[in-house]
Amino acid sequence: MPGKLIVVATPIGNLDDLSPRARGALSEADLIACEDTRHTGRMLSRLGLKTRLLSLHEHNERQRVPQLLKKLEEGLQVALVSDAGTPLLSDPGFVLVRATAAKAIPVEHIPGASAILTALVVSAVPPHPFTFLGFPPPRKTKRQKFFARFADLTHTLVFFESPHRIVVSLEDALESLGDRPTAVGRELTKLHEEVLRGHLSEIHSELANRPSLKGEFTVVIGPPDDSKG
Numbered sequence: 001m002p003g004k005l006i007v008v009a010t011p012i013g014n015l016d017d018l019s020p021r022a023r024g025a026l027s028e029a030d031l032i033a034c035e036d037t038r039h040t041g042r043m044l045s046r047l048g049l050k051t052r053l054l055s056l057h058e059h060n061e062r063q064r065v066p067q068l069l070k071k072l073e074e075g076l077q078v079a080l081v082s083d084a085g086t087p088l089l090s091d092p093g094f095v096l097v098r099a100t101a102a103k104a105i106p107v108e109h110i111p112g113a114s115a116i117l118t119a120l121v122v123s124a125v126p127p128h129p130f131t132f133l134g135f136p137p138p139r140k141t142k143r144q145k146f147f148a149r150f151a152d153l154t155h156t157l158v159f160f161e162s163p164h165r166i167v168v169s170l171e172d173a174l175e176s177l178g179d180r181p182t183a184v185g186r187e188l189t190k191l192h193e194e195v196l197r198g199h200l201s202e203i204h205s206e207l208a209n210r211p212s213l214k215g216e217f218t219v220v221i222g223p224p225d226d227s228k229g
Contacts, residue, residue: 002105003030003076005068007093009086009112012216013190015046022110026051029079031071033064035092039083056080061095068096072105084216086114090134090160115188116158119218122195123183126156126222133159136169143169147176157221163213170204173221181222187215 006025011017026032027049033056034040040053056064072078082091100107120127131150136159137143150157157177161169166184182200184207187193192215196203200221207213 001075002103003072003074003078004106004108005072005097005100006077006079007087007097007107007109008079008081009110009114010043010081010084012084012113012115012118012188013193015043017113017189018047019110019112022112023047023049025079025110026081028077030076031068032079032081033068033096034081035083040081051079056092056096058092061092065096065099069099069103069105072100073103084113084115086112089114089116089132113189115160115185115216115218118188119158119183119185119220120156122185122188123220124197125181125183125220128156130156130158130220133157135160135162136165136172138165140168140172143172144176147173151176151178152224154223156223157219159219161217161219163215163217166213166217166219167204167208170200170207170219173219174200174204177221178224180224183220185218185220188218190215 008022008025029051031054032040032051033054035057037053037055044051068078080087080093080096087093088097097107116132120130131153136146179199179201182198182203184196184203196206
C-alpha cells in the first residue's frame, strides 16, 4: 500500500497556533520535507519532536520529487511544511503535490495559519472576492507591469513583500492601481505585530519615512469601487 503525503500548515509566528492535529502529523510522519531544515528543526525541538527532515525548497523541488515519490510508494508517510504558514502559497510544494496526485497516492491537508487570511480578516478591507498575487517581481519594470495587469480587476488584492522592497512595491502599486483603501500587516501573530490601515498613499508615506523596516509584510489593497466610497 502506498503511503500518504500530508501538507501541514505551520504557525506564521506564534507557535501556540499549531493545532494538535498538525503536531500529531509531524510526530507520526516518517519524514518531513521542509524549506529550511534548520528552521523546521528548531520548531520541532521546541515541540519535543525528532522526526527526520529533508530539504525541499524552490531550487531543488523538482530534483527531490522522484526521491519523495519513491518513499511514498514504499508506504512511508511524508509531511510537507514550509517555513511558516500554508505550503504551496508562495512556498514550495505544488510540484510535489501534483506529482503525488498523478500517482494516485493520497494527499491530505491539515489546515492552519495563513498570512493571507489573517491579513484579510484584520484589514477592514472587503475580504471577498480577493485575488492572491504572491510576491511581486523584484525589478521595477516587471513590477510595474505586474500591478498594471490587475488594475481593472474589481477584487481585493493581497500580496507578500520583503522589508527591502515594501516601499518601492507600494509606490508602483499606487501608480498602477490608484489610491485605494489599503492595509499592511507586519509580523502578523508575532510579538511586534502591526497593522497599518488607510489609503495606499498614506501607508506608503508612513513606511517610506521610517528609518528602517523589519519583518514580513502582507499587503491588502481594496477594490477600485471601494476606493470611491
